[in-house]
Amino acid sequence: MVTITLQCPHCQSEKLVRNGRAPNGKQKYLCQTCQRQSRDNPTLHVCSEERREEILRAHEERSSLRGLERTFGVSRQTVIVWIKKGRASLPALHETLIEPDGSEEATVLELDELWSFVLKKTNQVWIWIALCRKTRQVVAYTIGDRSEVTCRWLWESISPLYRIGHCFTDFWRAYQAVIPEEQHSAVGKEAGETTHVERWNNTLRQRLGRFVRKTLFFSKTFVMHESCLQLFLHRYNRECVIRFT
Template sequence: MVTIPLHCPHCQSEILVRNGHALNGKQLYRCRSCGRQSRENPTPHAYPKARREEILSAYQERSRLRGLTRTFGVSRTTVSLWIKKKVAQLPPFSTTVLAPDPEDAASCTLELDELWSFVLKKVNQIWVWIALCRKTRQVVAYALGDRSAKTCQRLWEAIPQGYLQGHCFTDFWVAYSAVISDEQHTAVGKETGETAHVERWNNTLRQRLARFIRMTLSFSKSVIMHEACLLLFLHRYNRERAILLM
C-alpha cells in the first residue's frame, strides 16, 4: 500500500487536520501552520482567465452579482474575490491618464462634480468626487468620502501635476471655492453646458455599475468593495478613452 503525504498548498506544511467536507463530498483540511483551508485532490480553476475576464466585463455592464450567478452560474462571493484580486494587481491610476499638451490650454481644462452613493444603507452616504478632462473625457482623479471641503481637497491633491494649472468648471457647491483659487475656478449652472461632460459621465457610471443607481436593490456592503468596483471601472474606462484618442 502506497501512502501519499498531504501538503498544505499555501505553505507546504504537512500538519493538516480534517475539517469537514465540501458540498461535493470531498474532505476538507485545515493547516495548523498557516490556518488556511484546502480540500482533498483540488481540481484546477473552474474558470480560466479568459472566462473570468468575460464575467468581470459583464459585471461592468450593469449586471448585478446575483445576476451573474443566474447567467454564468458563478458565486457572487467568487466574483467579489476576483474583483478585489484584480484591483490589487492594477497599476497606479495615474498611469491610465494621458498627459496634457503644455501648449494647448484646453487639454488641461477640467470639469469637477460629486456623485451621491451609499454603502449598506442610505444613511451611510459616500460621495464620489470626479475630475474629468474636457478634451480627452478621461477621469484624471477621483476621491471618495463625504461632501465636505476635506474630501474636495483630497480630490485636488490627487489631480496629476500637469492638470493642476488648468481651469476648472464646477457647480456652485461651496467646497470647490474653498479649495480651488478664484483665478482658475469658475462656478456655473447646468444650463451653461460647462459641466455637461462630467454630468454625462455620472450617467455612464450609473448605467454601467448597478450599485451606483439611485433607486436600486444593488448596493455595496463595504467601502472597500465600493471603491474596488469603482476603481476597476475607472481603469477600464480610461484605457478605452486612450485607445479612441490614438
C-alpha cells in the same frame, strides 16, 4: 459494508453536518469545530484570463454577482476575490492618462460629486470626480463625505500637468474654498460647462448598479464599493485612449 468517514479539509475534524447543496448539486458540509464550509468531492475550477475578463466585463454592464453566478456558473465569492485582487494590481490612475499636448484646452477640467451609499442609505459615500474635457478621461477621484476636506483630497490628487488648467464646477461651496479663484468658474447646469462630467455620472450609474440611487443593488462594504469603482475607472480611461488616438 464499507463506512466512509468525512473530514473537514480545513481542520480535519470529523464533526461535519450537511448544510444544503452547491449550485452544481454537490452536497455541502459545515464543520462544527471550525465553522467553515466544504463540499463533497470538490473539483478545481480554473478560469482562463479570457474567461475571467469576460465575466468582469459582464459585471460592469449592470450584471449582479448572483446574475453572474447563474449565467457563467462561477461562484459570486470567486468574482469578489477577482475584483479585490484586480484592484490591488492596478497602476496609479495618473499612469492611464493621455499627456496634455500643451494647449490650454487640453487641461480644462470639469469637477462634480456623486452621491452613493454603502450597506444602508444613511451611510452616505460621495464620489468626487475630475474629468478632462478634451479626452473625457477621469484625471482624479476621491471618496468620502461632501466636505471641504474631501474636496481638497481631490484637488491634491490631480496630476500637476492638469492642475494648472481651468476648472468648471457647480456652486457647491467646497470648490470655492479649495480651487484658486483665477482657475475656477462656478456655473449652473444651463451653462453647459459641466455637461461631460454629469454625463459621466450617468454612465457610471448605468454600468454599475451599486451606484444607482433607487436600486436593489448596493455595496455591503466600503472596500468592495471602492474596488468596483477603481476597476471601472481604469477600464474607462483605457477605452478613452483607444477612442482618442
